[in-house]
Amino acid sequence: LEEPTRMSKNNFDIQSPPCVLCRRPDNCPEKYGEKRTNVEYNLTVHNYCLLMSSGIWQRGEEHEGVDGFLITDIRKEVNRAAKLKCNICKKKGASIGCVAPKCKRSYHFPCGLQRECIFQFMEDFRSYCWEHKPVQSISEKESRGCSQCTICLDLVEHIPLYSVLRSPCCKNAWFHRECLQYQALSAGIFFFRCTVCNNKDKFQKEMLRMGIHIPEKDASWELEENAYQDLLQCYQHCDIRRCLCKEGRDYNEPDSKWEIKRCQSCGSRGTHLACSSMKSWEQNWECVECRSISAKGNYSKHRKRSLATSEKTDGTTCLLEEPSPKCPRQSPGSQLNCLLQSPKIMCQNNLSPCTLLELPTSNRVTMSSSPLMPNRNCSLRKKHLRMQRKEVASILKDLKQQVNRKTTRLNINTENIWKSALKGFRQRNFRPTNTIEVKFTNCKNRLKTNASTGSKHLFFQLLMHHLQNSSLFEGSSAKNLSMDPQALKENLYFEAGKMIAVSLVHGGPSPGFFSKILFDCLVYGPENVKPSLEDVADVDVAQTIKKIKYSNSLSSLQSTMQDCYDFLAAAGCLRPVTALCDKDMLVNDILTHHVIKRIISPLESFRHGLRTLGVLEKMEMHPDAFSSVFCHKPERLSAETLCDLFTIHCSSDIIEVGGADFWMGYLQDVESGESVVTLEDILCFVTGSSSIPLVGFDPQPTIKFLPVSYPIGNRLLNCLELPITRTYENFKNIMELTIRNT
Numbered sequence: 001l002e003e004p005t006r007m008s009k010n011n012f013d014i015q016s017p018p019c020v021l022c023r024r025p026d027n028c029p030e031k032y033g034e035k036r037t038n039v040e041y042n043l044t045v046h047n048y049c050l051l052m053s054s055g056i057w058q059r060g061e062e063h064e065g066v067d068g069f070l071i072t073d074i075r076k077e078v079n080r081a082a083k084l085k086c087n088i089c090k091k092k093g094a095s096i097g098c099v100a101p102k103c104k105r106s107y108h109f110p111c112g113l114q115r116e117c118i119f120q121f122m123e124d125f126r127s128y129c130w131e132h133k134p135v136q137s138i139s140e141k142e143s144r145g146c147s148q149c150t151i152c153l154d155l156v157e158h159i160p161l162y163s164v165l166r167s168p169c170c171k172n173a174w175f176h177r178e179c180l181q182y183q184a185l186s187a188g189i190f191f192f193r194c195t196v197c198n199n200k201d202k203f204q205k206e207m208l209r210m211g212i213h214i215p216e217k218d219a220s221w222e223l224e225e226n227a228y229q230d231l232l233q234c235y236q237h238c239d240i241r242r243c244l245c246k247e248g249r250d251y252n253e254p255d256s257k258w259e260i261k262r263c264q265s266c267g268s269r270g271t272h273l274a275c276s277s278m279k280s281w282e283q284n285w286e287c288v289e290c291r292s293i294s295a296k297g298n299y300s301k302h303r304k305r306s307l308a309t310s311e312k313t314d315g316t317t318c319l320l321e322e323p324s325p326k327c328p329r330q331s332p333g334s335q336l337n338c339l340l341q342s343p344k345i346m347c348q349n350n351l352s353p354c355t356l357l358e359l360p361t362s363n364r365v366t367m368s369s370s371p372l373m374p375n376r377n378c379s380l381r382k383k384h385l386r387m388q389r390k391e392v393a394s395i396l397k398d399l400k401q402q403v404n405r406k407t408t409r410l411n412i413n414t415e416n417i418w419k420s421a422l423k424g425f426r427q428r429n430f431r432p433t434n435t436i437e438v439k440f441t442n443c444k445n446r447l448k449t450n451a452s453t454g455s456k457h458l459f460f461q462l463l464m465h466h467l468q469n470s471s472l473f474e475g476s477s478a479k480n481l482s483m484d485p486q487a488l489k490e491n492l493y494f495e496a497g498k499m500i501a502v503s504l505v506h507g508g509p510s511p512g513f514f515s516k517i518l519f520d521c522l523v524y525g526p527e528n529v530k531p532s533l534e535d536v537a538d539v540d541v542a543q544t545i546k547k548i549k550y551s552n553s554l555s556s557l558q559s560t561m562q563d564c565y566d567f568l569a570a571a572g573c574l575r576p577v578t579a580l581c582d583k584d585m586l587v588n589d590i591l592t593h594h595v596i597k598r599i600i601s602p603l604e605s606f607r608h609g610l611r612t613l614g615v616l617e618k619m620e621m622h623p624d625a626f627s628s629v630f631c632h633k634p635e636r637l638s639a640e641t642l643c644d645l646f647t648i649h650c651s652s653d654i655i656e657v658g659g660a661d662f663w664m665g666y667l668q669d670v671e672s673g674e675s676v677v678t679l680e681d682i683l684c685f686v687t688g689s690s691s692i693p694l695v696g697f698d699p700q701p702t703i704k705f706l707p708v709s710y711p712i713g714n715r716l717l718n719c720l721e722l723p724i725t726r727t728y729e730n731f732k733n734i735m736e737l738t739i740r741n742t
Contacts, residue, residue, distance in 0.1 A: 020078050021049040021095050022108040030185060032110060041071050048213075049109045051125050053095040055080050087129075088115050100132035116162040118211040134209055136166055147172060150195045151179040168206040169199040180207060184214045191219040235268055236260050239287065240275040265290035277605040279494060284611050291525045382635065388628035389694065395618050395625070396695045399505045402613060408434040410459070413442050417462045418470065422495060425502075432502050432612050457689030460508025463499060468513045472496050472602075475537040478515035478631070481599045481606060482537075493602045497609020504629075505613045507693040514630040517595060522607055522616065523623045531595035533587075541567075541594055549587050554580050561586075571598075634691060637679040639667035645683075645692065646720065648703045659705045659724060662731040669732065677739045685713040685739050686720045710738045 018025040019035065020043060027035045033047030043066075050056070050069055056077040058068040065071050081095035084106045094106035098117075107129070112119065118133040120126045128134065138160045149156045156164055156174045165180060167173035173196040184192045184207065192207075192214050193200040204214060238249040238260060245251050245258050252260045257274035259281060269287035271278075276285055408431060410424035420441075424430065438455040472487055473479035487493060500511055517535040520528075533549070536542040544564050551557035557577060561568060568574050573589040575582070596603075610616040619626045635641075648660050669675050670682065680690040687697055701718040711734065712721040725731040 019046045054097045098129035105129045121213040170196040188217040263287040388625040391625040460503040493605040494609040497606040501612040501615035510629040512633040531591045639671040
């Protein structure tokens with residue numbers, strides 16, 4: 001026996017005779033796996049030779065035999081392989097066979113590598129010979145030219161060879177097989193991923209299929225002892241201007257409100273959770289320095305875009321201002337007759353989009369055009385807002401991917417929407433990433449729980465309406481945050497921000513009532529925003545500021561200051577006035593205090609709530625787009641909007657009857673006021689929502705023409721089943737009767 005110092009705890013010796021399976025003495029762990037010898041049984045084997053052998057299975061525990069392969073089973077496999085000749089080297093002992101049907105090739109593991117066979121280190125450890133091995137599909141266009149291997153940085157030709165592999169997630173990422181194998185052995189299963197896009201699951205699956213061995217171990221750099229010792233010293237200090245902790249700024253108590261949270265950007269500033277109105281450790285926090293750096297860059301870009309927009313419109317008003325009131329409807333005599341653009345129609349025969357309906361003139365339904373065309377600037381403004389809303393919709397759809405299928409049920413009382421919503425959001429099992437199911441507890445005609453989509457839309461709509469008119473906000477139409485000490489104490493500003501974020505991602509309506517100054521404070525930080533007199537919601541305060549601003553002499557200015565001495569003292573705006581021009585500085589101080597500094601605590605709490613599901617981060621990245629959602633009411637529904645929203649599934653005989661034309665004609669009549677129902681009623685009849693959510697409907701609303709007596713709205717599938725009628729008058733009467741009664 002060997003000396004004990006050379007023996008491992010499992011009686012294995014690293015230095016050993018040739019492998020009993022491949023008969024080679026090579027000790028190359030990168031190619032053949034770890035080579036170990038059991039001195040007690042005089043048995044030496046390569047790990048990969050053992051794993052890939054066709055006639056042996058792991059029947060023992062990890063500590064038994066060789067990694068769970070029993071000694072008796074290994075000897076039986078050696079005896080079986082001794083009867084098989086290798087198809088490559090022509091010697092006995094070929095223990096590995098190709099798994100392809102009717103293929104009888106056998107070979108040693110080192111011979112298979114030399115002949116470019118594929119060994120899959122997953123599931124049941126399959127092996128494929130050089131003729132039946134899997135290959136990557138590469139088109140002719142992709143196979144031209146060459147690029148750098150992103151691991152070794154040497155050139156790699158785009159040729160479908162055994163030594164070249166392409167990333168499944170990045171079309172332009174090519175690697176040497178040898179580079180990938182060394183990378184996988186070093187990184188292990190937890191850190192091996194695409195070096196270009198960082199994809200893990202799809203990348204590992206493809207590499208395993210192509211024969212890359214990914215060991216189930218931690219990365220080599222993680223196994224170095226004390227490798228990250230210098231990084232274990234964390235910053236533990238509260239840098240908030242007014243630290244509330246009685247134990248001092250350096251006090252840190254984990255799992256409590258006095259736990260210190262570090263800046264998510266730099267990590268060199270900190271705050272107690274309580275000092276920044278943070279409810280939990282999971283919330284993100286950014287220090288003032290980092291926020292101002294990012295805000296200055298975003299704010300300068302925002303201003304450049306605004307200037308560019310104003311130049312394009314020849315000095316007209318900004319595209320993001322409030323839209324003008326709806327123009328009056330034309331009289332019937334002045335309306336032009338035209339056919340509304342055809343909706344999306346899918347034929348049942350092949351489900352392919354149909355072309356414009358070619359119907360006889362007698363069967364066509366003429367519809368009036370839209371009301372008076374607004375002026376050019378209004379049209380551009382609306383078009384710009386639509387484009388921005390589409391951008392926000394795309395962003396919110398990406399955020400919605402966080403939502404899983406696990407449901408959280410909210411029992412809502414519509415008579416006290418805020419109290420029941422607050423109770424639901426604060427319940428222990430509530431998670432923003434769970435699917436929300438709403439049930440109204442005080443409805444006589446209770447909605448079915450399986451039709452919770454309509455209930456959820458209605459709940460978020462009622463909730464947004466309540467928030468707009470709550471004491472948390474002040475102002476007429478464009479709202480700013482108010483200063484409610486009791487709400488701040490109960491952390492209601494955080495809950496309000498959280499509710500708005502959850503509503504946006506889960507398919508609720510957009511707020512649409514934020515003032516521009518409030519939105520800029522949320523996105524760019526309050527220190528980067530300059531308020532104006534129009535941002536003051538309090539009439540008395542606005543009147544006081546006007547008196548100071550429009551004082552035409554030093555004596556009148558001093559007299560005004562004397563009259564409002566208590567107000568200026570409470571605001572901390574008392575300053576010596578020696579000249580009339582000092583009033584400008586005084587006005588700026590009052591505006592900054594009343595609009596920003598006064599509400600700084602509610603603002604920070606509200607910002608933390610908006611960080612839920614990553615909404616605030618996206619707002620900071622796309623401020624122009626999100627301003628259209630937070631600062632502007634959505635456009636009213638139009639016949640064209642509903643026409644584009646629904647996809648019509650119908651057969652060719654329905655097209656001949658004119659069902660699709662009847663639907664479009666009815667929408668146009670409703671829009672022009674020639675109906676007892678509204679477009680909102682029609683949408684609510686089908687989906688349960690009177691407006692179109694930013695994230696859209698899931699599933700997409702559809703229309704089916706069926707042999708039914710009256711329209712049926714399936715809110716679970718967002719499907720409108722319409723009856724087949726011969727005349728438009730009959731179609732309209734049935735629609736009016738059903739939707740009005742519903």
